[in-house]
Structures are given as C-alpha cells and as structure tokens.
Amino acid sequence: MTSGKSGRGTGSKKAHVFWDVSGNQFVCLECVGTIEVPVKVLPTVKKTVITYETREGTAKEVSEYKPAAGKLEFPPSTKEQVQFVKVDIVDDDEYEDEMEFFIDLATEDPEGVEIFGPTCAVTIIDDDDPGMLSFKEEQVNVAESAKEVEIAVLRRKGASGKVSCKVSSEDSTAKENVDFEPVEELEVEFDSQEVDASIKLVFPESDKRNRVGKEFRLVMTDPTGGCSFPKDTDGGDDSNICTIVFVSDEENKALIKKAHSSLMDTWEVVKAGGSTWGDQFVAALYCNGSKEEQKEAGKLDWILHILSLPWKLFCACIPPTNYANGWFTFYGAL
Ligand SMILES: [Ca+2]
Ligand SMILES: [Ca+2]
Numbered sequence: 001m002t003s004g005k006s007g008r009g010t011g012s013k014k015a016h017v018f019w020d021v022s023g024n025q026f027v028c029l030e031c032v033g034t035i036e037v038p039v040k041v042l043p044t045v046k047k048t049v050i051t052y053e054t055r056e057g058t059a060k061e062v063s064e065y066k067p068a069a070g071k072l073e074f075p076p077s078t079k080e081q082v083q084f085v086k087v088d089i090v091d092d093d094e095y096e097d098e099m100e101f102f103i104d105l106a107t108e109d110p111e112g113v114e115i116f117g118p119t120c121a122v123t124i125i126d127d128d129d130p131g132m133l134s135f136k137e138e139q140v141n142v143a144e145s146a147k148e149v150e151i152a153v154l155r156r157k158g159a160s161g162k163v164s165c166k167v168s169s170e171d172s173t174a175k176e177n178v179d180f181e182p183v184e185e186l187e188v189e190f191d192s193q194e195v196d197a198s199i200k201l202v203f204p205e206s207d208k209r210n211r212v213g214k215e216f217r218l219v220m221t222d223p224t225g226g227c228s229f230p231k232d233t234d235g236g237d238d239s240n241i242c243t244i245v246f247v248s249d250e251e252n253k254a255l256i257k258k259a260h261s262s263l264m265d266t267w268e269v270v271k272a273g274g275s276t277w278g279d280q281f282v283a284a285l286y287c288n289g290s291k292e293e294q295k296e297a298g299k300l301d302w303i304l305h306i307l308s309l310p311w312k313l314f315c316a317c318i319p320p321t322n323y324a325n326g327w328f329t330f331y332g333a334l
C-alpha cells in the first residue's frame with residue numbers, strides 16, 4: 001500500500017528476512033558471554049546479503065556490550081535458512097537495573113530484499129545480587145558502665161558490588177549526649193564480596209546517672225547499590241532497627257556467668273580434669289594408659305590401642321580443663 005513499486009510483480013521474488021525471535025525481544029543474563037540472535041530467510045532464488053549493526057539504548061557500548069557490525073550472506077535455497085548475529089555481553093559485579101540495546105538489520109538491495117521488523121531489542125538482565133543488610137541482633141544489652149560497644153552489621157544472601165546504608169540513632173528512654181553519643185547518618189559501606197561491618201557506639205561518662213532499663217534505637221536506612229532490608233525483622237522493608245538496652249553491671253555479669261556455667265556443666269560430663277597436658281599425651285601413647293599397665297596388656301588390648309591411637313592423640317590435643325578455667329578446652333574441642 002505504501003509503495004507503488006512493490007506492485008510491479010517482482011514482490012514474490014523478494015527475499016523475506018526477519019528476526020527469528022518472539023516479538024523481536026531477545027533477553028539474556030549479563031553473565032551469558034556471547035549471545036547468538038537468529039535471523040531467518042525464507043526460501044530465496046538469489047543470494048541475499050543482510051548487514052547488521054548494534055545501537056546503544058540504556059545499555060551502552062563497551063561497558064555493557066561490545067559493539068558489533070557485519071554481514072550475513074545467505075545463498076539461494078529452496079529451504080528456510082537461519083544465521084546468527086553474535087554480540088559479546090560484558091559481565092561485571094555491580095548490581096544494575098535491566099538495560100537494553102538494539103541490533104538493526106539493513107539491506108543494500110531494497111528491491112530484492114524485504115526485512116520484516118529490522119530492529120531486535122536485546123535486554124540484559126543483571127545477575128549480581130547485592131544482598132540484604134541488617135543488624136546482627138534486634139536487641140543488644142549493654143552494661144551501664146560500658147564505655148563503648150561494637151554493633152555488628154551483616155550483609156547476607158548476596159555480596160555482589162558495592163553497597164551502603166545510613167545509620168542514625170534515635171532517642172527513646174535513653175537520651176542522646178546524656179546516655180549515648182548520637183550517630184548521625186553514619187555511612188556504612190561494603191565493598192564487593194564484603195559481608196561484615198560494625199558500628200562503634202560510645203557512651204559518655206556519667207557520675208551517678210542511672211541508665212539501667214533505658215533504651216534507644218539505631219535505625220538503618222537509605223540502602224544503595226540495589227541491596228535491601230529483610231522484611232521479617234524490626235524496621236521492615238524501609239529500615240532495619242536495633243534496640244540498645246542498658247542493663248546493670250551485675251545483671252550483665254550474671255548473664256555472662258550463666259552462659260559460661262551452662263557451658264562448663266556440659267563440659268563436666270566429658271572432661272578428664274586434674275591431669276596436665278603432657279600427662280594426656282603420655283597416657284595416649286601407652287597401651288592401657290601407663291608404662292606399668294602396658295606390661296600387663298594382652299593381645300586384644302594392643303589391637304584396640306593401635307586402632308584407637310589416632311583418636312587418642314587427637315583427644316590429647318584438647319587441653320585439660322584446669323587451664324584458663326575451661327575456656328581453652330572449649331575452643332580446643334571445637
Ligand atoms: Ca553490566
Ligand atoms: Ca555480573
């Protein structure tokens with residue numbers, strides 16, 4: 001309808017060319033490497049030459065894809081033919097929105113070739129999950145006499161690219177500059193693949209001010225680099241909140257003691273207390289545990305001793321419980 005020339009009866013001899021891609025929309029992941037986008041030519045009686053060239057959209061050359069241009073040559077054939085336009089996609093570690101560029105087909109022989117929909121849009125889907133930021137704990141207890149404390153910030157479920165957030169303190173029953181030094185829009189940054197950070201809180205010296213039972217909040221906002229906050233923790237989608245509660249020094253000590261004693265109770269069951277570290281190695285090496293008893297050892301005792309020696313030596317590496325009140329033993333056993 002638009003062209004008078006196409007009505008001259010040569011139309012049926014035209015080569016019909018189109019992108020063999022649904023809706024001329026090709027989608028790939030950023031890490032795909034090279035895309036191969038199919039171009040189809042219906043049966044044609046003469047050689048058909050198509051040129052192609054990439055064109056920038058929101059995805060820019062070099063940073064997102066390598067610009068490409070070239071020719072596809074289809075010989076005469078009674079069958080459909082498919083060839084591929086290849087474009088290299090550039091991968092990186094940064095979180096990005098979806099981006100798009102285009103590949104245009106053209107012909108130098110518009111009389112002999114008809115291209116249906118010359119442009120194919122290529123959408124690059126980012127594959128870099130920047131993860132989620134949150135405080136390690138929703139509530140942190142701090143001894144009233146503490147001068148400072150480190151509050152842990154975690155990045156989980158992904159660690160691609162640089163991300164950051166802002167952290168500010170918020171008064172509650174505890175007041176800034178009186179009970180704690182305020183934190184104002186402190187920027188917490190994570191490099192790519194970095195997953196842990198911390199914020200130092202400082203508490204001013206106070207003579208007889210009573211902080212016990214008072215609390216304030218740290219609020220994390222403004223996530224960048226595509227990271228988000230977990231929905232199911234305090235603060236929801238838009239923020240992440242940690243509540244700092246002052247407890248009495250006695251209460252704090254009692255909490256630590258309780259944790260320690262429950263650990264020691266567990267250890268009592270398996271301890272070989274009273275011996276020195278050297279004794280443990282000697283006992284492990286002798287059949288039946290000592291020089292005297294080894295003389296009495298029978299065949300079966302020796303077989304059992306040899307079979308269990310590696311295990312005995314491993315256990316001997318765990319220090320006896322009377323060193324450092326059992327703490328070494330606990331870590332050694334882990
Ligand atoms: Ca990219
Ligand atoms: Ca990537």
Ligand SMILES: [Ca+2]
Pocket residue numbers: 030091092093094095096126127128
């Ligand atoms: Ca990326």
